[in-house]
Structures are given as structure tokens and as C-alpha cells.
Amino acid sequence: MQNSYLSVRNDLIKQYTSIGATSKEVQSLFELKYGRKISVRQIQRVKKQKGLSTMKEESSLELIIQAIKEELKAHGKLLGYRAMQKRLQLTYGLVVRRRTVMMLIRVLDENGSDARQKRRLQRRIYHSKGPNFCWHCDGYDKLKKFGIAIHACIDGFSRRIMWLDASSSNNNPKFIAHYYIQCVKENEGCPQLLRTDKGSENSNLAVIQPILRHFHTDSLSGKNSHRYGKSTTNQRVEAFWSQLRRSYSDWWMSFFKVCSVVLVNYCGIHTI
Incomplete structure (x- = not known):
């Protein structure tokens, strides 16, 4: 038996x-x-x-190198080892160990690897009582001069992206209020606390959030449910912007700058 x-x-x-x-x-x-x-x-x-192993046999080194080279041509150049490993697994269906990715990136993109190492910052401690306790809202202006204005909201506890929208403006209070109301409808509720900066685009949120929390009886009911603060100290969403820039927007900023030079030098129609 x-x-x-x-x-x-x-x-x-x-x-x-x-x-x-x-x-x-x-x-x-x-x-x-x-x-x-x-x-x-x-x-x-x-x-x-x-002799069992969870890890399947690693894909051929030739395929891994080819995929990494392809990624390094675009915004994959901004990815760290972990993010690159995940990209290779999900996008290319490759089985690859992290140490292999680390070794190849150091060889294929030595300058980029050194730059990422230098930009590492000391992580600050963040405390949250649970999901939907605090949402953090902010706008992202790095691509604004190219006509792309981004706005996002992050749940502080789970880091879930509540919304991430791009439009012609992230300074219009009507746009921001629309994102918020749609999100509340989809999630059938609002956070106990909404954290924004003092920009005029958040003026509607400062009114709507306390109204939705008006009949609650906890310490964050009514007007206490919205809190202003400096954009630079809005820790959760600032961390997201930092990740976005490293992974995507730096590459697109460089791309659009090159495009603008090409347009100015070779096509004057857009300046008329």
C-alpha cells in the first residue's frame, strides 16, 4: 500500500x-x-x-541573441534584466534563464547596462491599509510636446492601474473627471482616499470624491476623502512614471525628436 x-x-x-x-x-x-x-x-x-526541473531546456542561444538584438533596436533598450526575460518569454515564446539575459545584455548593450545601474535609487517605504484605500492620480507631460498627454491613477496597495489614458490634454478638468467617473462605475465604488496634486485639472475630482464619500462615517468621509500634495511626493504614481519612462517613453521621446528633425529638414509643409 x-x-x-x-x-x-x-x-x-x-x-x-x-x-x-x-x-x-x-x-x-x-x-x-x-x-x-x-x-x-x-x-x-x-x-x-x-532529476526533475521546473525549468524546461533553454532555447538556443542564437534565437535568444536574435530576439534581444531586435528588442534593443526599440524601447526594449530601456528594459532591465527581469523585464527583458519576461518580454522574451511572452513575446517570442523563448525559454531563457535570467542569468543568460543578464550576460547577453551586458555584452550586447554595455553602455545601456551601465546607465541603468547608475539610475538606481533608494526605495522609500510606502504604507497602505488595503485595496481601494488610496488611489493616486497624476498627469505625465514628457510626451506632451509631441501631442500625447497621459493621465493615470494607481491603487496604492495593489499598484493596479485604475486608468491610463492618452489624449490631447491632461489639464482639462472635464477629461480627468470623466476618467474618474468611468473608473468608479467599472469598479462599482470609489477609494476611501484620493490623492492628487493642486493642479487645476483636479478641481472637479476635489468636489466629486467628497460627495461620493459624504454619507460614510469613517475618519475619511466627506471632505477628508480627498487630499492634495506635491506631485513629486505622490510616491506610487511617480514610481509608475519612472518605470514607464525607463521601459517605453524614453525611446519614444528620442524617436519623435528624430522625426521632428527629419520633418524640419526635408518637409516644410507641416510648418506652413
């Missing part, structure tokens, strides 16, 4: 590991299917004995 159980256990560990399940996930699946507990250490011991 014991041998039969061990055989079934080992077969399941092999089956689940072959589809990429971690030891912790194998533990949960085994308990769910058979109602019996098995320790992570046991699972790891079996995997070692059977």
Missing part, C-alpha cells in the same frame, strides 16, 4: 513539474486532489532523486 502511494506521489510530482509547477504549487495541487499533505522538502527530495 505504501509503495503504491509513493509511486502515485512520484508520478504526480513528475507530471506537475513537467508543466512548470513550482514545489509549492505541486504541494497545493497534491493536497487538493488527494486531501493529503506533503511537505515542500519531500517534493524537492523527489525532484532531486528523479
